[in-house]
Amino acid sequence: MADSATRILLVEDDPGDVRLIREALKGFKTPFELKVVGDGEEAMAYLRKEGRFAAEPTPDLILLDLNLPRKNGRELFSEIRAEPALSRVPIAVLTTSSSDQDLIDGYDPRLNRYVTKPMRLAALNEAVMDIESFWRQAAA
């Protein structure tokens, strides 16, 4: 990869959460470029480079919120994983509930990480650091 910046795709419909995650990503040590899409359908169009996303590169890391309108995060996750061109892209699944944890069961833990969104900002910063080390392992 010629481009040195890590391309991160954030799938999140809540502007507040986008803002908080953006803030926490400041702790990322790797230079990165963040793209945000607001729902599952848009995410799929982006990843398949359809329409206005034709020129977008495949991301190096996907941050996927499970609570999405239209196509929900669970469906989106399986769809991404079913797409051969996307099957090796690391995904960090973000959710509020530990009851969604079964989603990544049976998937390669090196490429699939489950992250509970914490209440406090400090904990969110830690979660993002954890995501970064997950991404490093996946990319290695």
Place this chain on the structure above:
Amino acid sequence: MGHALGEPKALLGASPSRPQAEEDCEASVLLVDDHPENLLALEVVLKDLCPRLNLVMAGSGQEALKRMLERDFAVILLDVQMPDLDGFETASLIRQRERSRHTPIIFLTAINTNELYAFKGYSFGAVDYLFKPIPQDVLRAKVSVFVDLFKKSEILRRQSQRLAEINQELSRSNSELEQFAYVASHDLREPLRKVCGFVDLLALRLKGRLDSESEEYVRFVVDGVTRMESLISNLLEYSRVGRGEKRLENVDTGALLQKVLSDLEPLIEESGAKIHRDAMPELRADPLQMRQLFQNLVGNALKFRGKRALKLDIGARRQGDSWAFFVKDNGIGIDRAHHQRIFSIFQRLHRRDEYPGTGIGLAICKKVVENHGGRIWVESEPGRGSTFYFTLPAS
């Protein structure tokens, strides 16, 4: 071809939906004879037998079958000798229909012993015979037995139907409520997390620029939100247990307790607690729920420990086909008046600044134990420690 004497009486007004007494129940008796004068005679004898009795008359076997489609009868009085379809033929057709397979039939016949055996092959359900000339009191007595029986079983049927309805309503509203609690606590967390995140962010931005009072406000907001969050996650836990789902596995309760104790290690160290553990059994249970149970009980012992050095004694004794577990502490104890209510949700006995908590922990314990078919109780006195007991079926 016989003919009917008068049309069957119209159905009385709709019967009350939930009769509690026999008087509220109506019953119908079908009289079948091809001679109108016989029908009339039967009617005269039976008409004032009991309240809410309908006498329906049919002049032939065919007509009797038609009447049977309209309602259920307590008993059928069936003349044996009729042209075309005779009494036995009619009876066998009645018996072939599922709905009337067990409707009692009384054959009305002139004495003829051979005739009496004719219906033997078809004798499902109650069959009786009356020989002409029929004594009035015998007729009345026999019919009234069947009418009583019909009314009683009708009441029983309606009551059990009503019970089934109530049960269904109850379980539906229960599961709706639990689903609601689950979704609500799930969705309530999202906005809360945002409030907390942005207050943190705000405090970070304004660091050093806020006066001490404003800094306190920020702390109050964070406190409130954190408390709300723990309430919600406890509620979520409670509603999850409340849904009664459980995954039964072989659980080594000793190993499980060890895990719980190591999770609570920092608290145990801080309290300087001395913990004594007995050998503990292995049993069939939901491991997650068992963990919640032990975590809450040990956690409570650590929390309500009072001023003395905490001593904790945990073990289990076999009692017939179940295990009785105990978690015994020497903490602050609980007044007898509260021994029941501490197991209900949101019941707290202390001010928040004395002992923080949401009042859900023991309610979760109770649900877990009851989910597994056991029971939980406490023996305690203020200042003399508490022992929580619970039973679980042995595998």
